[in-house]
Amino acid sequence: MVKLGQSSFRRILLSRILLLSVPVLLVGEYVTYRKARSTLLETARLNLTESAVRKAETIEQWSKSLKSNLIGASENSMLQSVEPKDYQKFIAQLGQRLPAQVDCLQLTNVQTNQVIASTCGQQPIQSLPPKFWPPVQQQQTLLDEKSVYISLSWPLQRQGKASSKKVASGAEDFPDASKEARDSQVSLVLSAPVYTRRGNTRQLSYALSLQSALPVQTSAPKGSLAGYTVAIDQDGTILAHPNINRVGRNIDAEADADRLKSILRRAMAGGQAFLHLFSFERNGVELLAGYAAIPSPSTRKENSKWIILAVSRLDYALSGLEEIQQVLFNLIVGLVAASIIATLYLSRDLARPLEKLRDYAQTVDTAEAPLAVPENFQIREFNQLSEALNSMVQRLRSWAGELEIATKEAQVANQLKNEFLGNISHELRTPLNGIIGFIQIVRDGYCDDRDEEMEFLQRAHDSSMQLLNIINDILDIAKIESGTFSLMLEVVDITQVLEDAIDLQAAQIEEKGLKLNLPPPHDPIIVHADPEKLKQVFLNVLSNAVKFTESGSISISVRLEARTNSGSFNGSGPENALAQPSERIGNNTQSDWVVVTIKDTGIGIDPEQQQKLFQPFVMADGSTTRKFGGNGLGLAISRRIMESMIGSITLHSAGVDQGTAVMISLPVNQQSSFYFHSPDLAKEKETFKSYE
Structure with a gap:
């Protein structure tokens, strides 16, 4: 009979679930969002750090490749065999064989500093140092990386008056593969000596020079975790940046100078990590930068390094959060609707697991029993009850199996002992009968002489020793078993x-x-x-x-x-x-x-x-x-x-x-x-x- 003040089970259940589930779902959505953000941020940090390491390795390999190619070209026998008038043709062919990053290749007379052959005009790309190379090459002496003279060519120096050209401040405005992108970065100019044979000696005649821009990535599209490249030498001079106007500046002039100096200190100490930059961009956008250090390609000083940064906007690195927000919103709406629907079925679903467990317990020892205990319920306590019931049934079955095995083993042991008793009775009877028979023959005087009597006694002795050995074996196994x-x-x-x-x-x-x-x-x-x-x-x-x-x-x-x-x-x-x-x-x-x-x-x-x-x-x-x-x-x-x-x-x-x-x-x-x-x-x- 319904009394005043009472409500239906379904209504109470619905109100309680909604009052509890909706706040929990909202809190869960917030926690999930924060967790997703922290996970994406950590992933971006790791990827930018790895990207900085890869960029640093690329620049280091690029520098070594340039030196190796230049040394190999300077020792090319063609420079010894062709006429000076054919140098231009040789330089043009050499330029086609060198990597695409080489922007200019020149052959210069070291005595007159005159460009003999060039792929980029007659203006020298480098002022050759006096007396940097020995005038005469020793016999059997090969050039190495120490023979290469290296200098930096700044983009504003190359452009001259054209440096007033407007350059966008955003990294995304510079496609990596374009000539404009290469011209906006510092270039490495390398020169190697060319010795020609004059008489019995090899004398310094020319210098082979090449110019190549840093192979840097100047754009970082939205969602990319590679980042654009920024290179800084150990003195704090910016060597590479998407904005040409910032190349050549010192980080002391930057708004984020303290954090940039922190990056330099950590990288110089061998660190490879990440750091947030808050004022490196003029518009105040927060940046995430991974960094790594490499030996400086432009100097032979020990412990001189370049610091390579992989930089990306923080909102670009976390661009996947927008999709996660939409998914979480749809999920919360669906979960609320599902909670209401689930409440309507909850009264039935609460009783059904207990009924299944009851039915199994009542039929477990009958032919109609299901093969396994019902499980995989949505309620933890029911699953625990199912596991406990299943564990109990398994223990009973295990004990029954062990009891059956023990019974069989006891039967086998009993059979073996029965066989042993039959065997041992035979083994004991045989020598014992022999002993009795031999002694009776001797006792009754049936022996013809003393020798035959001793023979029967010896046989009786042998049989008694055999009997003793059997008894000793039985005693030994008894001692072993006990x-x-x-x-x-x-x-x-x-x-x-x-x-x-x-x-x-x-x-x-x-x-x-x-x-x-x-x-x-x-x-x-x-x-x-x-x-x-x-x-x-x-x-x-x-x-x-x-x-x-x-x-x-x-x-x-x-x-x-x-x-x-x-x-x-x-x-x-x-x-x-x-x-x-x-x-x-x-x-x-x-x-x-x-x-x-x-x-x-x-x-x-x-x-x-x-x-x-x-x-x-x-x-x-x-x-x-x-x-x-x-x-x-x-x-x-x-x-x-x-x-x-x-x-x-x-x-x-x-x-x-x-x-x-x-x-x-x-x-x-x-x-x-x-x-x-x-x-x-x-x-x-x-x-x-x-x-x-």
Whole structure:
């Protein structure tokens, strides 16, 4: 029931939105305008600074090019071979080959100061200095830039009485490429000596001179960020300006003299930046100038520089603001209209996101559930709620997936342990039955003589040792799994430990008729290791090689490798890439490692099964009826032993019936021996590393 004083939701919403949105939009428009202006201004400053640098580089390259061309022309052999009457033709041809910026080219007799040949009349463009060049050129002496005499030609000097001609004060009135623009700028006049051969000497005869106006830009159209060019020497004399009447004046006579002097100081110090000029133009227009300095092309004095300015009117640099203002006005009108329209739909739009999230939450565990949580709402809180709901659903799914994986892993582990129990019962029963049988035969007196009795006792002893080895393996893996495995590290010769292990397996190798390829005699290689555990690793690998090789050979090699920071070995051979030690020793960038490779020609291993062999209870053939026997613990124990000694063991086989190679690696040249015992193997390794 409607009560007095109450208003509709839509009316309240409309009034509140308009009261809040319109001022906010106006403030936003102002802030945007100021930001756009500051961005355009910063862009203009950077562009004018870069333009000044480019203009300075252009003038510097122009000066060097003029000097290079003039020196090359003065040493042209044509000046030596043609007759004096043909000099005019040579000068005309030379003028066509030189850059277009060269306004005049003259050949002058240095003795009489008479113009011999010219492209711009007979009036000398430069008064030649007396005794500037040596009268005789030394043999094998080439001209360089120091041989070029340089002077400045001012536009008012060239025009003479014509200097009273009116020149517009605005930069935009001077097209860059016109003759008028070049005549309104200072020109560089360069002269180089021409030596001609007289007898056995080369004597100074002529001076080759050229005149070229500064390659400056005298116009800066609206919107251009290149700016027009102003050049000032280090004494403050204006060398180039769009207004000819200001060329040759000193900046002390300018209204903005202090700011111009500031530019000179900064540029002379190597600065490349920008500055605002407020009174450089007669009409008071604010200017923006970027500046850079170059070595003076007109003098050989050290630290003499020209300052090149790229100048643009501030309103020209910010001409894009007019379009931005129009866009902002249209935008504010559109936003106000859109706010009114949006208010009409807001009541429905506020409820719709909640309905979508509710529907998803109610159907997430059903077949009708959408694939993803609804998102991309216009209201931040709804998006946050959507993200939270999505995160919760993802966590639940992740936990379900992890639980499923853990269940499968537990099933696999249970299956492996069941297989292991079946295998180990077979492995335990076989030697135990043998022991019982041999002892019963001896006890019951069925032996014919003492030798046969000793033979049965020896077999019982061998079976008991086999049984003891199986029990030791089980105890070792139990200690490893519980973290109570211990080592006694000491300085040992790994080659001697290897020889001891080979001696223990020599009888079995000979019994199977296998060929044993041993490494050549090697100097002792000292490592820090537990000799008994290291021998156990060698015996495990050798035993497997003998067990799984029916015929062929077993090859053993020992080599030293250099290990780098990347953890790789700097060696060669296909097995080199497999010998990747799992740990580093200290912070050494490179250390020596010894790598023992035991390679057989046996049954090989499927590549997909190779990584599994280092897991406890896993064999390539897991059934109790397998042909070769074993308990699946040897390689797992060997890997943990090697890792505890900061070494590694890796295995590689090209495939079934392709043989197997096992690489055992240890660092050499360690410095101490000690015994450690820790319930945590990871902590044991960390302790070893920190001790080193």
